[in-house]
Amino acid sequence: MLRYAVVFFVIAMIAAVFGFGGIAAAAAEFAKILFIIFLVLCAVSLIWGLSKDRG
Structure with a gap:
């Protein structure tokens, strides 16, 4: 998903x-929405x- 944010940023x-x-x-x-x-x-x-490590 971060890759898509970077791609739309480049576009x-x-x-x-x-x-x-x-x-x-x-x-x-x-890109901003995908990054969030x-x-x-x-x-x-x-x-x-x-939380998985504790219990």
């Missing part, structure tokens, strides 16, 4: 260089792993 940067404002904004927003989802899933798996 947003390329679109920004060429001046496609709407495409760049959409790709950047989608990745962070949440990472935190959940970390907490889940720590």
